[in-house]
Amino acid sequence: MLVETERRRAVDALTDAERRSHPIDPLSETFPSLDLNDAYEIQRLSVEDRLNAGARLQGHKVGLTARAMQEQLNVNEPDYGHLLSDMFVLEGTEIAADELCSPRVEPEIAFVLGNELVGPGVTVADVLRATEFVLPALEVIDSRIADWRITLCDTIADNASSARVVLGGSPVAVDALDLRLVGVVLSRNGKLEETGASGAVLGNPVSAVCWLANKLAVFGAGLQAGQVVMPGSCTRAIAVGPGDQVRADFDGLGFVSVSFADHRAA
Numbered sequence: 638m639l640v641e642t643e644r645r646r647a648v649d650a651l652t653d654a655e656r657r658s659h660p661i662d663p664l665s666e667t668f669p670s671l672d673l674n675d676a677y678e679i680q681r682l683s684v685e686d687r688l689n690a691g692a693r694l695q696g697h698k699v700g701l702t703a704r705a706m707q708e709q710l711n712v713n714e715p716d717y718g719h720l721l722s723d724m725f726v727l728e729g730t731e732i733a734a735d736e737l738c739s740p741r742v743e744p745e746i747a748f749v750l751g752n753e754l755v756g757p758g759v760t761v762a763d764v765l766r767a768t769e770f771v772l773p774a775l776e777v778i779d780s781r782i783a784d785w786r787i788t789l790c791d792t793i794a795d796n797a798s799s800a801r802v803v804l805g806g807s808p809v810a811v812d813a814l815d816l817r818l819v820g821v822v823l824s825r826n827g828k829l830e831e832t833g834a835s836g837a838v839l840g841n842p843v844s845a846v847c848w849l850a851n852k853l854a855v856f857g858a859g860l861q862a863g864q865v866v867m868p869g870s871c872t873r874a875i876a877v878g879p880g881d882q883v884r885a886d887f888d889g890l891g892f893v894s895v896s897f898a899d900h901r902a903a
Contacts, residue, residue, distance in 0.1 A: 639675045643668055647675075648682045651795055654781035660738045661781060664795075665788045676793035677856070683796060684719045693722040695865055697853070698776065699845045700797040701789075702838045702869030710789045715839070717849055718797025720865060726777075726803050726895065734879045734897040737779045737800055742877050742895075743870035744821045744885035746835055746842050747774035747804055753861050754846070756854030764846045765811050767860075773805035773893040775885055776867050778874060802867060805893030813889070817841045820888040821871045825881055833872035842868040 639647070647664050654661045664679075665671050688694065701707055701715045726732055734740060751769030779800035782791050792798050819835040839845045845868035850860050860866065877883060879899035886892045 638672055639668055639670060644675060644679050644682060647671075647679045647794060648686065651679070651683060651781050652686065654738065658736055658738055660783040663782050663786050663788065663791050665791050671790045671794070673790060673793065676790040679794040680718065680796050681856075683794075684721070687721055687723075694719060695722050695725060696720040696867070697849055697860065697864070698797055698799055698802075698867040699849050699869050700792065702845050710787075710792075712789050715845065715848060715869065716789065716793050716797050717852060718793075718799040720799065720802060720867065724799060724801050726801050728803055728805060728893055728895065731896045731898040732777060732801055733899070734877070734881075735899045737777070738781055739785060740777050740779045740800060740877050740897070741874035742823075742883045743776045743778060743874045744823050744831075744833070744872055744887070744893075745774045745776050745838075745867050745870055746816065746819060746887070746890065747772045747802075748842070748846055748866040748868065749808070750860055750862055750864050750866065753859060754850040755859030756851035759847050759850040759854075761841075761843050761847050764843050764850070768811050768846075770808035770810055771814070771816070771890065772808055773885060773887045773890045774867060775803040775883060775893055775895055776870070777801035777803070777877075777895075802865070803893055803895045804865070805891055807891035809890055816843055819871070819890060822886045823872050823875065824884045824886075825875060825877065827882075830875050831872035833870075835871050837871050838869040845869050
């Protein structure tokens with residue numbers, strides 16, 4: 638376990654890495670005694686700094702929902718991060734690729750809550766009742782850790798590698814879909830890159846939202862009405878850079894797209 642001054646050093650290092658778009662060495666190497674409690678506390682302190690600077694909490698994301706990623710990091714459950722107001726990008730606008738370190742894009746089904754979800758004991762039925770609608774979405778993940786050399790503690794401390802969120806504008810009620818069987822096609826610059834289905838997310842993305850609500854309860858927090866939950870990717874993430882346009886097409890949900898530009902070259 639780290640002492641408070643070490644946690645603050647980690648927060649400052651991650652903040653500076655994001656500000657300069659210049660990744661740092663893994664925190665797990667810089668601070669060998671870093672554990673999961675430290676990692677979530679570093680995330681909390683980083684989010685608190687951003688809220689104090691004027692950002693608003695808009696929701697949460699769930700990461701590591703794919704079995705392959707859990708096996709890679711030797712864990713048996715997902716992790717989570719915070720979604721802040723300055724992470725959301727309107728569909729049809731450009732993301733400045735030069736403001737990110739090593740961005741990748743994932744297609745997800747975003748849940749928009751109409752009622753709060755506060756654990757423990759949240760069930761799948763509770764999630765379905767609380768969800769006002771779902772949307773097609775793209776999550777842009779980014780690691781402030783160099784070359785994505787992350788352990789579980791590294792990505793948790795780094796706000797679960799969160800960066801940007803793009804929401805599509807076609808809301809669909811949860812009872813209009815079988816949320817376990819939504820197919821998705823992910824394309825870059827008009828070329829097919831990945832195909833998948835929502836069942837890749839813990840067998841059902843609703844289960845990921847359920848897990849999140851109960852996990853947040855451990856830290857004395859919950860999900861509030863109006864918040865967005867990104868439950869995890871339906872496919873492998875693809876790397877992107879300046880000039881790329883990414884689009885995800887979902888069965889029964891429509892599509893969502895985003896472009897990347899290098900604003901320094903303008």
